[in-house]
Amino acid sequence: xxxxxVQQDTDRRAFLRNTGVIAAASTLVAGARPVVHAAEDNTxxxxxxxxxxxxxxxxxxxxxxxxxxxxxxxxxxxxxFKLKSSYEALxxxxxxxxxxxxxxxFIGFDGYKRAMDCLKPGDVVVMxxxxxxxxxxxxxxxxxxxxxxxxxxVTVDGPTSKRMLELAKLSEEKNLKVAxxxxxxxxxxxxxxxxxxxxxxxxxxxxxxxxxMAGPTGSAATEKKPANMSELLYQINRFHGFLWASGGGFxxxxxxxxxxxxxxxDAWPVEAKASGGRHYRNNCVDQNFDTYSVEYTFADxxxxxxQGRTIPGCHDEFASYAHGTKGAAVISTAAHTPARCRIxxxxxxxxxxxxxxxxxxxxxxxxxxxxxxxEAIRQDKPYNEAExxxxxxxxxxxxxxxAHTGQVVTYDDMLNCEHEFAPGLEQLTLESPAPLQxxxxxxxxxxQPGLLTNREY
Amino acid sequence: xxxxxxLDCLEAKRISFGCLLGGLLAAGVGGLSFxxxxxxxLGGRLLADEPPAVNVPGGALPVDDVPGDDVPLVxxxxxAAKTEEEMKPYKEIIVDSDVTIEMLPIKGGKFLMGSxxxxxxREEDEGPQREVEISPFWMAKVExxxxxxxxxxxxxxxxxxxxxxxxxxxxxxxxxxxxxxxPTKPYTDMTFGxxxxxxxxxxxxxxxxxxxxxxxxxKTGRYYRLPTEAEWEYACRAGTTTAYSFGDDPEQLxxxxxxSGNTEDxxxxxxxxxxxxxxxxxxxxxVAEWVLDQHTEDGYPEAExxxxxxxxxxxxxxxxxxxxxxxxxxxxxxxxxSREGSTEDWIAQDPQEPVxxxxxxxxxxxxxxxxxxxxTPTAEEVKEKWGKSEPVQVDRPKPKEDH
Numbered sequence: 001x002x003x004x005x006v007q008q009d010t011d012r013r014a015f016l017r018n019t020g021v022i023a024a025a026s027t028l029v030a031g032a033r034p035v036v037h038a039a040e041d042n043t044x045x046x047x048x049x050x051x052x053x054x055x056x057x058x059x060x061x062x063x064x065x066x067x068x069x070x071x072x073x074x075x076x077x078x079x080x081f082k083l084k085s086s087y088e089a090l091x092x093x094x095x096x097x098x099x100x101x102x103x104x105x106f107i108g109f110d111g112y113k114r115a116m117d118c119l120k121p122g123d124v125v126v127m128x129x130x131x132x133x134x135x136x137x138x139x140x141x142x143x144x145x146x147x148x149x150x151x152x153x154v155t156v157d158g159p160t161s162k163r164m165l166e167l168a169k170l171s172e173e174k175n176l177k178v179a180x181x182x183x184x185x186x187x188x189x190x191x192x193x194x195x196x197x198x199x200x201x202x203x204x205x206x207x208x209x210x211x212x213m214a215g216p217t218g219s220a221a222t223e224k225k226p227a228n229m230s231e232l233l234y235q236i237n238r239f240h241g242f243l244w245a246s247g248g249g250f251x252x253x254x255x256x257x258x259x260x261x262x263x264x265x266d267a268w269p270v271e272a273k274a275s276g277g278r279h280y281r282n283n284c285v286d287q288n289f290d291t292y293s294v295e296y297t298f299a300d301x302x303x304x305x306x307q308g309r310t311i312p313g314c315h316d317e318f319a320s321y322a323h324g325t326k327g328a329a330v331i332s333t334a335a336h337t338p339a340r341c342r343i344x345x346x347x348x349x350x351x352x353x354x355x356x357x358x359x360x361x362x363x364x365x366x367x368x369x370x371x372x373x374x375e376a377i378r379q380d381k382p383y384n385e386a387e388x389x390x391x392x393x394x395x396x397x398x399x400x401x402x403a404h405t406g407q408v409v410t411y412d413d414m415l416n417c418e419h420e421f422a423p424g425l426e427q428l429t430l431e432s433p434a435p436l437q438x439x440x441x442x443x444x445x446x447x448q449p450g451l452l453t454n455r456e457y
Numbered sequence: 458x459x460x461x462x463x464l465d466c467l468e469a470k471r472i473s474f475g476c477l478l479g480g481l482l483a484a485g486v487g488g489l490s491f492x493x494x495x496x497x498x499l500g501g502r503l504l505a506d507e508p509p510a511v512n513v514p515g516g517a518l519p520v521d522d523v524p525g526d527d528v529p530l531v532x533x534x535x536x537a538a539k540t541e542e543e544m545k546p547y548k549e550i551i552v553d554s555d556v557t558i559e560m561l562p563i564k565g566g567k568f569l570m571g572s573x574x575x576x577x578x579r580e581e582d583e584g585p586q587r588e589v590e591i592s593p594f595w596m597a598k599v600e601x602x603x604x605x606x607x608x609x610x611x612x613x614x615x616x617x618x619x620x621x622x623x624x625x626x627x628x629x630x631x632x633x634x635x636x637x638x639x640p641t642k643p644y645t646d647m648t649f650g651x652x653x654x655x656x657x658x659x660x661x662x663x664x665x666x667x668x669x670x671x672x673x674x675x676k677t678g679r680y681y682r683l684p685t686e687a688e689w690e691y692a693c694r695a696g697t698t699t700a701y702s703f704g705d706d707p708e709q710l711x712x713x714x715x716x717s718g719n720t721e722d723x724x725x726x727x728x729x730x731x732x733x734x735x736x737x738x739x740x741x742x743x744v745a746e747w748v749l750d751q752h753t754e755d756g757y758p759e760a761e762x763x764x765x766x767x768x769x770x771x772x773x774x775x776x777x778x779x780x781x782x783x784x785x786x787x788x789x790x791x792x793x794x795s796r797e798g799s800t801e802d803w804i805a806q807d808p809q810e811p812v813x814x815x816x817x818x819x820x821x822x823x824x825x826x827x828x829x830x831x832x833t834p835t836a837e838e839v840k841e842k843w844g845k846s847e848p849v850q851v852d853r854p855k856p857k858e859d860h
Contacts, residue, residue, distance in 0.1 A: 214646045215611050282619040312611035315653050318646035335645030338806055351721035 043069040044377065045123040047115040049137060051077040051086035054151055055128030058181065059086070061370040062126065062149070063094045068378055071097045074104040074118035076111030077129070078236060078430070083107065109428045112137045121145030124377070128181075130239035130246050131156050131393075132435075135163045136426045138386075142171050147377055149370070151181040153255050153393040154386070156247035158417035161394045168386035175382075179373040180389030184260045184336055186372055187365035189358035193329060193341040196356065197264055201343055203325030205265050205302060210257035211317040213309040214335075220249035220310055222286035224442045231434040241286030242444070243456060244421035244435045249288045250400040251393070254308050257320045258296075258399070259392045260331050261304050264322050268395055269296035269304060271410045276403035278446070280311060285438070287446050287457060294399035306399060323347060327355070338362040404456040406449030419455040528628045530678025541565060541593045544831060549677060552629070553614035556605045558673075560595040560829060561736050567591070568691050569698065571757060571794050576700055578789035582756050582796050588763040591691045593831040596684065599657075599727035599738050600746065600826045601669070603648065606658035609672045612636045628678065635672035649821055651723030657744045657824040659724065663777050663799070664850045665815045666747045666825040671844075673827070682843050684828040685768045686750040686796070689780045693793045695735040700792045702733040702740065707788035714742030716791055720784040723821075741791040744824030745779035749843070752776035752798030771846040775799050783822025799823075814850040 048059045059072055072090060077083040083105055091098040106114045112133070116125050127137045127150040134154045141148050148171070155161040171178050184190055197205070222241030225234040239245035246252045262268055274294040290311050296304040307317075320331035328347050333340040339362060346353040376383030398414040401407075422435035438444050445457040535547035544562035551557070571586040572579045608614050615633060618625060625633060647660050661669070663683070670681045684692070699705045703713055710716060713733070715725040728738040740746075751771040760767070771777050776798025782791035789795065803820040804812050817823065834843055 280616075280620055282616075312616055313607055313613045316646040316648050317650060319650055334647075334649040 043071055044374065045071060045073045045119050046126060047074040047076070047119050047123070048072060048086070048126045048128070049076045049112040049115055050127060050129030050133075050151070051075055051079075051083045052128065054181075055126060056086040056089055057366065058126050058128055058149060058151065058370070059090055060093065061367050062124065062374070063090070063097045064367060065370050065374040067371070067375060070374065071099050073099050074106070074115040075100050076106040076115035078107065078109060078111070078233060080107050108430060109432075113140055116140060116144050116146060119144065119146055122147065122377070124149060124177075124373070127151060130236060131251070132160075132239075132245045132422050132425055135160050135167060138164065138167050138171070142167060142174060142176065145174065145176070147177040147373075148386075149179045149181070149373060150386075150389070152259075152389060153247055153251045153396055154180060154389045155393040156243065156245075156251055156397060157419060157421045158394075158397075158415050159420040159423075161390055161397070161415055164390045164393075165387060168384070168390055171386055172384050175380075177373060177377045177383040178386040179369055179383070180385040180392075181369065182256065182259050182385070182389060182392060183365040183369040184256055184332065184339070185263060185385075186368040187337065187339055187362065188368065189339040189341040189362045190260060190263075190331060190365075192358055193331065193339075193343070194264060196343060197322065197324070197329060198266070200326070201356070202322060202327040202329050205322050205324045207302065207323040208261040208265060208304040208321065209323070210254070210261050210304065210306045210320045211308075212253055212257055213307055213314060214316050214318045215312040215314075216310050217249060217253055220253075220286060220288050221284050223283045224285050225438070230430070231438070232428070232430070232432055235434050235436060238286070241284075241288065242436055243287050247393075247397060247400060248286075249310060250292055250308060250403070251396050253310075254292070254306060254399070255392060255396045256336060257318075257332070258304075258306060258396050261320050261322065262392065262395065264329070264331055265298060265302065265304070267298050267300070267302075268391055268411065269298050269398070271297045271408060272399040272402040273408045274399055274403035275406075276308075276449075285443050287436075287444060289403065289447070292399070292403050294402060296395070296399060321349075327353075337365055401456055404447035404449060405453045407453050417454070528626075528631065528678070531628070531676070533677075533679075536560070536679060538562075538831060541831060544593060544595065546598075547595075549673075549679070551605065551608055551614070551673070551676060553617045554605075554608045556602075556608060558601070558605055558827070559598040561598050563591075563594050563596050563688075563692050563735060563828075565591055565593040566691070567763060568694060568696075570687055570690050572700070572792065576792070576794070577705070578792070580795070582752070582754055582798075583794040584756050585759075587757055587760055589687045589691070589767060590763050590765045591688055592766055594684075594688060595829045595831075596688075596692050596737060597826040597828070598732075598736060600744055600824050601658050601666075602727055603653045603656055603658045606661070606669060607653075609636060609669050610658075614676075628676070632672055632676035635668055635675055647816065649723070651821075652726075655726040657724055657727050657739075659744055659822070659824050660817050660820050661747075661823070661825070662804075662813070662815055662817055662850075663747050663749075663771075663846070667749075667844070667846070669825075670827055679829055680833045681827045681829050683747050683749045683825060685766065686748040686778050686780065687764070687767050688828060689746065689748045690793060692735060692737060693733065693740040693781065695733045695737070697734065697793070700794075702793060703731075710741065710788055710791065714739070714782075714791055715784045716742040716782060717785055717787050724784045724824075740781050741793075742782055742786075743784055744781075745783040745786070745797060745822050746781050747823065747825040748778050748780055749846075750778045752778045752796060754798060768842060770842065774848065775801055779823050785822050814852055 046059065046062050048055055063070060063072060075083050075087060087100060104118050119125060121144065124147045125141050127134060127148060131153045134150055138148060138150065155164050218240040219238040220240040222238040225231060235242045235245055240249050240252055272294055274292065276289040276292040278289045280290055292308040294306040296306065318335050319333050322329045322331055327343060327345045328349055330342040330349065342357040343355050344353040345355050373383065394411065394414050398409050398411055401414055402409040436444055447456050531550055531552055533547055533550055535545045538544040541564055546561050548557040548559050567588060567590045569586050570589045572583040573586060615636060666683055670683060673681045693702060695702050703709055711719050713731050724743055730738060732738045733740050750769040753769060779797050779799065782795060803817040806818040807813055
């Protein structure tokens with residue numbers, strides 16, 4: 001170690017001691033100056049909880065933020081193989097930025113606590129396990145004074161949404177920086193489009209349309225449990241198949257297009273009515289429908305039409321649009337990025353009516369959301385997306401419940417629905433029974449529109 | 458779980474038709490009748506190196522389950538031909554789908570490949586002109602549509618069997634092997650909002666187009682591949698020596714092609730414009746079409762005398778050739794002799810690392826059409842020429858779903 005490195009190391013340790021003191025103080029006084037990473041030589045430590053594809057991607061984005069030292073120090077998952085492959089991918093790509101020795105790799109349902117215990121207040125925990133666990137982990141992160149990056153959706157039912165709204169408030173009081181993985185909000189093209197819509201360039205919005213029709217996705221189509229896996233771990237591994245774990249394919253896949261429309265409208269819908277069904281079931285036992293069609297209504301009467309379909313071989317469309325009194329806009333074109341946002345002076349969206357489009361090179365919003373979070377942490381700027389993330393999740397659940405029950409569901413209906421999909425989640429162990437039980441044939445309860453109207457299954 | 462070894466072998470080797478046939482040869486077991494050009498070959502027994510088992514999705518078949526006989530091909534009477542004179546147009550059938558692919562016979566012959574230095578807008582890579590001799594083949598009348606491509610890409614044939622609750626035949630299983638070889642499904646809408654039914658498939662890598670052909674070959678029992686660059690230009694010219702197969706006047710393009718002059722918002726349905734003299738549609742425009750060859754930026758290599766079925770086997774991933782120009786390109790890029798080389802810009806927006814070996818996020822003007830040579834090549838010829846390309850494409854590891 002050179003003298004200079006020794007000096008830096010000493011500075012760093014001194015800094016860490018100091019931050020500990022500040023952290024202790026800040027936990028006592030709500031709204032007090034938080035733990036910040038303003039000093040040039042400090043390192044932000046990251047813990048990854050939930051080491052699947054998205055978690056690994058989020059960690060990769062975190063380690064790619066280029067405004068000061070940042071490293072991954074702990075990882076947790078309930079599956080050793082997921083943690084292992086995630087670690088190998090990250091260590092291979094980021095080398096020295098990945099400092100996760102065996103003793104900081106945690107397998108099991110308490111892994112999130114132990115991984116967060118490796119952090120100091122002001123560091124960042126990535127929550128990328130299935131959405132069901134979000135409130136449990138967020139609660140602990142707040143207790144620990146940690147900044148948070150949490151994947152969407154952040155809730156899947158009424159009771160946990162209320163809980164998360166409380167936690168969101170608490171995190172704001174503690175001045176924690178909280179990011180929610182609705183990365184489209186961080187997309188430069190969409191941000192410019194939003195400004196232009198606010199500027200009146202398509203007039204008043206009358207209708208929004210959102211589509212995600214692109215064949216089977218994620219683990220939504222799930223076949224029977226293999227014999228060599230516990231029921232609980234199977235449901236977590238195939239989390240898109242089970243409403244308690246993820247809100248199903250509906251919540252996990254459609255929330256982005258719903259949220260980007262609501263953003264452009266600058267409002268949240270108050271009501272949803274919907275239809276949907278499961279045409280093809282084949283060998284699948286999951287709780288999802290394979291088509292969804294939702295009409296959302298905003299307080300001013302404006303409608304948002306949402307189409308979701310996971311049947312292969314059909315017309316594909318993965319896009320969002322806004323229609324106004326003076327023109328129309330493409331919010332996203334195909335998947336999330338590049339958005340290729342455009343404005344037309346007509347409802348007929350063809351080239352000769354084009355009045356604006358974002359340039360060809362869009363920054364990757366998955367990276368942008370991390371750049372923005374880490375910058376906010378280092379500069380101690382207000383940054384908390386938790387409440388907005390919960391509301392987006394409730395709005396999403398509202399459409400899902402409308403389809404699954406066949407009833408009109410209002411925002412308040414959804415928030416106050418007492419059906420908690422997975423009560424007692426905070427006490428799960430590897431030996432616990434799964435929150436959803438199969439019948440003797442290995443089949444799970446599915447929605448029954450018109451028959452089950454106050455709950456989804 | 459005897460299946461995993463065989464599948465790992467597939468993953469590691471990136472199956473290609475040549476690879477499978479090669480394995481067959483190496484194993485030294487039955488099904489070698491293809492060496493004499495019999496079309497039933499493609500149904501030979503497919504054996505992994507170790508252990509002796511048949512590669513199928515989800516595992517491996519114990520060798521005892523495989524009948525000793527060749528797997529029968531899918532019967533299409535008009536597709537049978539032993540000589541050029543016997544070649545007829547036919548509709549290839551894709552079992553477990555409603556899709557057929559119309560194939561037109563292209564008689565063998567000689568032509569002058571490339572453009573003369575006097576041709577307007579000529580690029581250096583289009584010469585020197587060379588005399589080329591082409592053996593007979595069938596060529597798809599139109600570009601491969603999403604309707605056909607999606608069967609392979611989205612496993613629609615497998616899906617239909619599940620819906621109808623039918624067990625796969627051995628031929629199905631052979632074909633399924635090539636579906637399993639494409640483990641990553643696109644996380645997006647690859648039509649980019651431009652439409653699907655009847656529209657040309659786009660945004661595939663050359664490897665993807667090659668694998669589609671391997672799948673179709675296994676699916677039908679007839680050997681399909683991408684055309685060579687020479688075959689493509691021969692078919693495009695259809696006996697003409699002008700800039701386009703209808704003459705030299707770009708003003709007439711609108712009757713024959715979709716290009717920047719008459720499209721703005723995307724590709725068009727295939728087969729809606731006039732065909733060329735040999736009945737092929739959209740050779741000019743709509744989507745540029747993959748051929749097998751490496752792009753040689755400085756022009757064609759020097760060669761002595763007439764070349765017979767030339768192919769520049771790719772040695773690098775970029776640039777490889779697409780032909781005919783696409784809907785967003787200008788008249789000069791649609792000329793019969795015009796060549797375009799692929800670039801890494803075609804995959805610039807792939808968010809994954811490493812980038813996909815299947816999808817080109819930014820090649821919205823690139824598709825392909827297929828050919829079937831009259832003379833089915835031997836396994837060795839496939840391995841050394843028609844099915845060969847370097848570097849070998851290796852997919853990212855497939856996510857593991859259980860222990």
